[in-house]
Amino acid sequence: MNISYNDQTDLLYIRMDDSKQDVVNQRVTDDVVLDIGAEGKIIGIEILDASKNIHLDSVLPVSWKKAV
Numbered sequence: 001m002n003i004s005y006n007d008q009t010d011l012l013y014i015r016m017d018d019s020k021q022d023v024v025n026q027r028v029t030d031d032v033v034l035d036i037g038a039e040g041k042i043i044g045i046e047i048l049d050a051s052k053n054i055h056l057d058s059v060l061p062v063s064w065k066k067a068v
Contacts, residue, residue, distance in 0.1 A: 001014065001015065002018060003059055010048070010050050010051050010052075011047070012054070013044060013045070013046050014059075016042060016043055016044060016045075017037065021038060021043065022037070023036060023037050023043050023044070030048075031048040031049050032045065033045075033046040033048070
């Protein structure tokens with residue numbers, strides 16, 4: 001599992017499965033999108049406006065991608 005946060009876009013992404021595969025995006029709320037892979041398994045979770053929706057400190061360790 002890999003958790004990354006981009007402070008420029010305020011997007012938190014949780015990747016459950018690192019294998020390369022095609023995914024279908026399924027929006028479940030205005031701020032949450034699921035990446036669905038083979039056999040309907042959740043491959044990743046995108047959280048938009050992450051700093052407004054969750055406490056980022058609670059999902060550590062996070063690999064921060066700072067804008068330059």
